[in-house]
Amino acid sequence: MKASVLIGLFLSTLLAVPALAQSSSLVTDEMMVKTADAGIEIYVRNKRPANMTTFRPEQTVLYVHGATYPAETAFDLKLDDLSWMEYIASRGYDVWLLDLRGYGRSVRPREMDEKPEANPPIVTGEVAVGDIGTVVDFILQRRNIPRLNLLGWSWGTTLMATYTTRNPAKVQRLILYAPVWIRQTPSLVQAGPGKLGAYRTVTREQAKERWYTGVPEEKKASLIPPSWFDAWADATFATDPVGQKMNPPSLRAPNGVVQDGTEYFGAGKPYYDPSKITVPTLLVDAEWDRDAPPYMAQTLFPLLVNSPGKRYVELAEGTHTIIMEKNRLRLFQAVQAFLDEGKQ
Template sequence: MVGEISRRDFFVTTRDGVRIAIREVADKEAPDRSVPMILMHGTRIPGLSEYDLDVPHGSLAEDLARRGHRCYIVDGRGFGRSERPPEMEAPPAKTRPLYRTLELTRDLDAAVDHLCDASGHDRAGMFGWGVGGTCVMAYAALFPEKVSHLVLYVMMYGAAGNHPKFCHGSQWEDPARPGHFNRPHFGNYTFNAVDMLTREWDRQIPIADKTAWRDPAIVKAFEQALIDGDPTAKDRDPPTYRSPNGMLEDLFLMGIGHKLVDASQVYARVMIVRPEFDTLSRKDDMDALAADLINAAEVLYWQPENTTHYILFDRPERGRDAMLGEMEAFLGR
């Protein structure tokens, strides 16, 4: 019988002294027998917005907790409720983008150590969205003894190149230095519009009535969570929220064909999720990722048809329930 779902917000400190925000979501009555999970966000969106919305079918963390998995939702440095550097209190500057993927593995390491101590497990599972998937894969390569399962959701790998959006000649490339991220334009961090996800989501839903595919309450909760995650958001009209640009630089580099980590260095069980209508994750790139996972204990390459990049937020019958079922079977092995 499922018990009461509890939520607890706290901070951990990384080896280099950065305070990282974590939300624990767990079933108070469930024994710690299931795989404890770290949930890592993607490029511009902090953790709670992606994994714990207070609306029906809006919280992957709660769904996993009800299945016995204690979850830690991580905000990487500079994101959401985590410590931001002084540079992000000043206007954006044309300097090095803040916090590349490998830097964020320090935040994951602090979270994994805390979760393993709290749950009594030697290893944790990890779920990464977009570049968050690249981040957790890099962490699993650095610390194979700490990771049992990886769920790589709508990610980029960098094997294919020629991405239609993150490519040579795009806004992301410095016109004066081909092959380099456009630091003169984007700088160290960005102000993001809260409706950014909704506009891209609309383009992927293949029917006119978008509400038949997704619940409007999800969109409202998502956008409110973005505002709530930045104490300065309402200082601007309309509200915008801040995010570091390091993961954007990594997206561009992977888009033009740079691998940030080689998948042959991963030894955990791996589940790759690439929805059919996703415009970030590409089939040829994920095919290469699956082929490179030569040392993984298991590779499950799931490519659900008629689904979007935002399958975690789509209505249950639009692929969300199927994904939860696939994940639970994978985590049970």
């Protein structure tokens, strides 16, 4: 591993849905959490040790996804019989994930029932941060704890960081995997020509092409173990039955993130003030990431002037999606070490 350590509301109600199959040592719960917006519910999943009876802030983690794909099909996708969610939970943590509205198993706004050009971009950062706040409050009340750890990937880093600047008392530690910051290179999230609509569509082929962007040609064959891409794509595209019926089969993703990216990071303006982050923060990225290239984390790190114990780790031979690549355990280990520090 190459490591550069620049060593830097309305509380919703619960509607239970059937739980996943339980492992011998972990308990899994699934639920829908209501928001203040009529008809909008957020999908939430929890995994924890079966013998866990007491809950503490430093052992509680909430994960949120990026701009295009839902949470559970990466964070809780079993590859070689192990998901990152289970990796953390099996080490004594109460682990949660959520799908923002319009993604995965959460309710899709009514605009997604119409053609994309019929409405302006939906699910902006402000809306997404509101969904995160709803779920955070739900977990804090359910576990009777004052705060928890936040983990975001890609766009999720912007959302989790923004939430932290506004609610520092509710955050124990902040983990930003593939952090997004001011752009010097074009975004790989493309919405096509013309006026930006409510949502965009992505095919499996486009997803695979984006994944491999930036990987040296001689390294592409060994980047993803056999069947792992198909396992992820099958699980991810199945979360959008409407998109599956399109020709070609596609996944729909809200365009609020694209609009925000153009207005803020793409225009040289920060979306949030890093100096307002006052909790220990980890930035972790991979050298071949072209969605959130390492220069972003390297620029953001020194701006975290009030984050105690901040650090930055860069992982070798990985992309934006190292979470599901051959070197994924290097990501897991780096994040786990940071989480475990908080338990000492």
